[in-house]
Amino acid sequence: MSLRSTDLIALPTGEFTFPLDGDAYPGQTGFLVAYAIRHSNGVFLFDTGFAPDGPEMAEFYVRYAVKPRDIDEVLSAASVDAAEISAIANCHLHLDHAGQNARFPGTPIYVQRAEWTAAHEPDYTYLPSIDFPGANYVELDGEVEPMPGMRILPTPGHSPGHQSLVIDSPDGLLLLAGQAVYSRGEWVGLPAAREGASTAPDRTAYDRSIARLKALNPKEVLFGHDRQGWP
Secondary structure, X not given: OXXXXXXXEEEEEEEEEOOOOOOOOOOOXXXXXXXXXXXXXXXXXXXXXOOOOOHHHHHHHHHOOOEEOOHHHHHHHOOOOHHHEEEEEOOOOOOOXXXXXXXXXXXXXXXXXXXXXXXXXXXXXXXXXXXXXXXXXXXXXXXXXXXXXXXXXXXXXXXXXXXXXXEEEXXXXXXXXXXXXXXXXXXXXXXXXXXXXXXXXXXXXXXXXXXXXXXXXXXXXXXXXXXXXXX
């Protein structure tokens, strides 16, 4: 099955501000984008956005001036009924990409086994967002086709079990890179672009993942932290 571009919906799930006293992009606004893909088997959701603000995260949310958006409201604004969502994948399990997984009890959520393990290490994520009553994680050790015409690819580097989504379209492959590539500028190699390579916990894996994605020769690339896609 090939999907049309109109079957893909970008979902702005929040914003934050880089701290003025931080090392990266002080004072600049950062963005979170999730994606919904309409499919004959239902709506596939790629990321769920920031965790709702809570006392455990108050210090972090204040420091980064986090402005989370409720995923139900975001979906409604995009004319997507949350009840239509039949499967989910998070590019990884940090709280800005998997923060509202708990809104979807019973729904299959695809995750690399390495990411699930990492997420239960100290200070990795906000556990109540991913460990919740009715959680239905499908642990993977590599590629899988969650729906016809869609492939989940392991793209480690930013995190041990990061994954990206490749979608067949009539015009060529559509790539949802997640945070395997931080921005359009990093994808095209702009020197001053926001990038994730220099801070990647595993730089070798990060570079290898980008090389793998580029070798797919995608027609279009969309990112988890950049509202502007490529081309």
